Amino acid sequence: QVELVESGGGSVQAGGSLRLSCAASEYISKYSCMAWFRQTPGKKRDMVATVETGDSSTSYADSVQGRFTISLDAAKNTVFLQMNDLIPDDTAMYSCAAKTQRYCTTRPYMYDIWGQGTQVTVSS
Numbered sequence: 001q002v003e004l005v006e007s008g009g010g011s012v013q014a015g016g017s018l019r020l021s022c023a024a025s026e027y028i029s030k031y032s033c034m035a036w037f038r039q040t041p042g043k044k045r046d047m048v049a050t051v052e053t054g055d056s057s058t059s060y061a062d063s064v065q066g067r068f069t070i071s072l073d074a075a076k077n078t079v080f081l082q083m084n085d086l087i088p089d090d091t092a093m094y095s096c097a098a099k100t101q102r103y104c105t106t107r108p109y110m111y112d113i114w115g116q117g118t119q120v121t122v123s124s
Helices: none
Strands: 004-007 010-013 016-024 033-039 045-052 058-060 069-071 078-083 090-097 118-123
Touching: 004 069, 004 090, 010 016, 016 118, 033 058, 033 069, 045 069, 045 078, 058 069
Parallel strands: 010 118
Antiparallel strands: 004 016, 016 078, 033 045, 033 090, 045 058, 069 078, 090 118
């Protein structure tokens, strides 16, 4: 069973940056899509960013466009999320996910494998 392990979360002031990592226990090229989602208590899980493993094309939620960058290092089986200009509304549990079939989607139930998550807290 493949595992996804996130790291890099923490507490930062508004305007700061964090870089999240998601390390997979096997080749991420086996999956069609890798994604980052986030969730706060009592709210649904929202897509933050996705990357197609085939051609590295990316997509972003409107709320993070221009501030966050998703990337992958296939040699290290790792996906990154660079987060700049953080704001308090970015506070959430961030989780990495992998999808085996077809293309990336914003729908979390379409993803097959999930990490445990890493907490990001942004203070004003």
